[in-house]
Amino acid sequence: MNAFETAxxxxxxxxxxLGVVAVRRRxxxxxxxxxxxxxLTVLVLLCLAEGFHRSFEYGVAVVAAVFSWVGGLVITRFxxxxx
Amino acid sequence: MVVDVLLAIGVTLELLCVTGxxxxxxxxxxxxxxxxATTVPAFFxxxxxxxxxxxxxxxLEAIAAVGLMFLLNPILLTATARAARxxxxxx
Numbered sequence: 286m287n288a289f290e291t292a293x294x295x296x297x298x299x300x301x302x303l304g305v306v307a308v309r310r311r312x313x314x315x316x317x318x319x320x321x322x323x324x325l326t327v328l329v330l331l332c333l334a335e336g337f338h339r340s341f342e343y344g345v346a347v348v349a350a351v352f353s354w355v356g357g358l359v360i361t362r363f364x365x366x367x368x
Numbered sequence: 369m370v371v372d373v374l375l376a377i378g379v380t381l382e383l384l385c386v387t388g389x390x391x392x393x394x395x396x397x398x399x400x401x402x403x404x405a406t407t408v409p410a411f412f413x414x415x416x417x418x419x420x421x422x423x424x425x426x427x428l429e430a431i432a433a434v435g436l437m438f439l440l441n442p443i444l445l446t447a448t449a450r451a452a453r454x455x456x457x458x459x
Contacts, residue, residue: 292375292413299386306390306398313395313452320444321389321402327437328382328413331430332375335417343429350436357444365451 289336293329300325316360323353371416378412385409395452399445406441410434 303322307315327350334342381404388401414434421427 288372288375289416292379292416295379296382299383302386302390311395311455313448313455314398316448316451317395317398317402318389320441320448321385321405324402324405324410324437324441325382325386327433328378328410331413331417331433334426334430335420340424340426343426343433346433347429347436350433350440354436354440354444358447361444361447361451365447365454 287336289332293332293336296325296329296332313364316357316364319360320353320357323349323357326353371419374412374416374419378409378416381409381412395456396449399449399452403441403445406437410437 300322303318303325306318310318327346330342330346330349334340334346385401385405388404389398392398392401411434414430417430418427421430
């Protein structure tokens with residue numbers, strides 16, 4: 286296991302407390318946790334791409350960065366209008 | 369060795385941001401930590417990747433991913449803060 290795989294594993298440990306926030310707190314706090322989870326996902330994908338030496342996986346990280354942002358905006362609009 | 373140090377700093381700061389989101393009492397305090405996660409910690413991880421990849425296609429895509437997060441996330445955070453304020457005003 287190289288340093289990048291270890292870093293990806295350590296970053297993935299952050300999902301658990303963020304999931305607890307998303308479940309137990311208000312919906313808007315859950316959205317903040319979800320946004321941070323999106324950031325973590327992009328960094329995990331970058332670390333895994335480098336750790337496994339698969340250069341095409343960097344594209345997945347770029348797509349994740351865009352779509353986590355778009356998804357966050359959609360949920361934000363939903364929360365501000367209907368909740 | 370340099371990669372290990374950069375990754376250790378980046379991951380530690382990122383987990384610190386996670387801790388902040390979990391521990392802080394209000395939505396706006398949480399937003400501060402969520403915003404911080406896309407700045408310094410992400411750039412440490414990017415620096416570690418670039419140390420190995422240099423400016424290959426993988427390195428450029430890593431720059432694109434972190435750059436997109438860094439540039440776009442303030443828009444999302446502002447929208448989230450507005451939604452939070454709207455909810456606070458409504459209650």
